[in-house]
Amino acid sequence: MKRLQIPFAQKDFFVSVFKDDVYVVGGTVRDYLLYKKIAPEQDVDLLVTGMTYDGIAARLDGLGKTDTVGKSFAVIKFTREGKTFDIAVPRRDQKKDGAAHGHKNFLIQSGPQVTLEEDLGRRDFTCNSIAVRLEGGLVVDPHRGLEAIAGRRIAMTSPASFSDDPLRVLRAARFASVHDFAVDKAIYAKAKKVPLAELSAERIADELFRLLLESPLPSIGLQEYLRLTVLDKLFPELSALALTIQDAHFHPEKDEQGHHSVWAHTLITVDIVKKLAGRFRLDGERSLALLLAALLHDGGKAATTTWEYKRGRMTVTSAFHDSRGVKLAEGILDRLRIDSRQNFPLKKVVLKLVQQHHRIYELYRNREEITFKAIARAVKDMDGEDLLLLLLDFADRRSRAAAPLAFRKLDEIALWFGRMKEEYRITRDTIRPLIQGRDLIALGVPPGRQMGAHLKKLYDLQLDGAFQTRVQGLEIFKETTLKKSRRQKK
Numbered sequence: 001m002k003r004l005q006i007p008f009a010q011k012d013f014f015v016s017v018f019k020d021d022v023y024v025v026g027g028t029v030r031d032y033l034l035y036k037k038i039a040p041e042q043d044v045d046l047l048v049t050g051m052t053y054d055g056i057a058a059r060l061d062g063l064g065k066t067d068t069v070g071k072s073f074a075v076i077k078f079t080r081e082g083k084t085f086d087i088a089v090p091r092r093d094q095k096k097d098g099a100a101h102g103h104k105n106f107l108i109q110s111g112p113q114v115t116l117e118e119d120l121g122r123r124d125f126t127c128n129s130i131a132v133r134l135e136g137g138l139v140v141d142p143h144r145g146l147e148a149i150a151g152r153r154i155a156m157t158s159p160a161s162f163s164d165d166p167l168r169v170l171r172a173a174r175f176a177s178v179h180d181f182a183v184d185k186a187i188y189a190k191a192k193k194v195p196l197a198e199l200s201a202e203r204i205a206d207e208l209f210r211l212l213l214e215s216p217l218p219s220i221g222l223q224e225y226l227r228l229t230v231l232d233k234l235f236p237e238l239s240a241l242a243l244t245i246q247d248a249h250f251h252p253e254k255d256e257q258g259h260h261s262v263w264a265h266t267l268i269t270v271d272i273v274k275k276l277a278g279r280f281r282l283d284g285e286r287s288l289a290l291l292l293a294a295l296l297h298d299g300g301k302a303a304t305t306t307w308e309y310k311r312g313r314m315t316v317t318s319a320f321h322d323s324r325g326v327k328l329a330e331g332i333l334d335r336l337r338i339d340s341r342q343n344f345p346l347k348k349v350v351l352k353l354v355q356q357h358h359r360i361y362e363l364y365r366n367r368e369e370i371t372f373k374a375i376a377r378a379v380k381d382m383d384g385e386d387l388l389l390l391l392l393d394f395a396d397r398r399s400r401a402a403a404p405l406a407f408r409k410l411d412e413i414a415l416w417f418g419r420m421k422e423e424y425r426i427t428r429d430t431i432r433p434l435i436q437g438r439d440l441i442a443l444g445v446p447p448g449r450q451m452g453a454h455l456k457k458l459y460d461l462q463l464d465g466a467f468q469t470r471v472q473g474l475e476i477f478k479e480t481t482l483k484k485s486r487r488q489k490k
Helices: 011-021 026-035 053-060 115-119 145-150 168-179 185-191 201-214 219-229 230-234 236-243 262-279 284-296 320-333 346-356 361-367 372-381 387-397 410-424 437-442 448-463 469-488
Strands: 023-024 046-049 066-067 076-081 083-090 091-095 105-111 131-133 306-310 313-317
Touching: 011 023, 011 046, 011 053, 011 145, 011 284, 023 026, 023 115, 026 145, 053 076, 053 185, 076 387, 168 185, 168 201, 168 230, 168 372, 201 284, 219 230, 219 262, 230 236, 236 262, 236 284, 236 320, 262 284, 262 387, 284 387, 320 346, 346 372, 346 387, 361 372, 361 387, 361 410, 361 469, 372 387, 372 410, 387 410, 437 469, 448 469
Parallel strands: 046 083
Antiparallel strands: 023 046, 023 131, 066 076, 076 083, 091 105, 306 313
């Protein structure tokens, strides 16, 4: 019998409470086998055999904080010394309606009458169907999960029940991407028949977010979305990009079959921004905004790509794909009910990035004529999130390189924009409106529509570089607008 010791904080505590009836299960076992450690922030999933749900809760009473919000799924959330653990009771699932799918279409039976092996048998993949007893380290592996992990394979635990929860198809893509696993061919065949439309928008968005944020190379998982028919069923706008060609002269990047597709370009761009998000230490919300924008930035090309004779040859062009792409991106974000996240305006920022993803390059092309006004308005239009725009703009260009991920610094175009901001002293703070409504009220301007027009005109002048201080702006207002108004009254 194989034994394995998985060390984690408070392991001895759970052994003292449940003796040899407590096991560490699922992803915790998988990740320890892969990475030989349990990070302090990592979730630890436990399972207790031989007891009822209420019996486990009673045993834990007074030893920490017990939350029974997950009782319908036979899971207790237990917090002790600042760490929360999911403690499950062995369960078996029975479908209510044989023709329906989804995680809500189950009658859940749990308790001491359900064996550990039955519980492991209901799980999605063999790599997640392993249990290790805390006391002594006995490994319970009825579905050869250890073999799958050693071979870095994703295999179904039960082909017959795999489609019971359609989210498993998306999870296969995420595990492939996060852990660099190969998906078994049988899963591709099964996935074609799994109806994904029954999944809630929240579950789809959460899986997509996790794939983008947790994977070192999100392109791996996104390409699995294509192979597993996730794109066809949930994101047909993106699936169309795999059939949309680009001009090979400007876009030498290719897909697996050697085609110069927009999808191939998109995948590379996503991987580049993932590297940039880490290098520039972006927080989770800004990283996600940048990754989503990279995924969606060329979505409008499927509807705008055409042949055009220019520069002495036939060329593939996609005029106005950015504005068309904004509408497409907004449709996808609305469909997934994506708006804000942790008080960050995620949807708003993503749409701005898609709309303006060529802007910095265009500014650079016309750099001889560029003034304070153009740089200030670029920062203002991004509501101060212009670093994300700079990174997306760079990634879009960098995707065409022979080794797109082998870069150590930004290119001249990105560095030029940074220099211009520094030279003009433009920051999020310096482009805030210097003149407020209260300033105009003090000059006798009543609140209302006219005041709003005055404030907008003053802000435009500020962004044009007409003044740099509040006092200067008010002097301009008094010398122009107020004097003109008084003359008209006379």
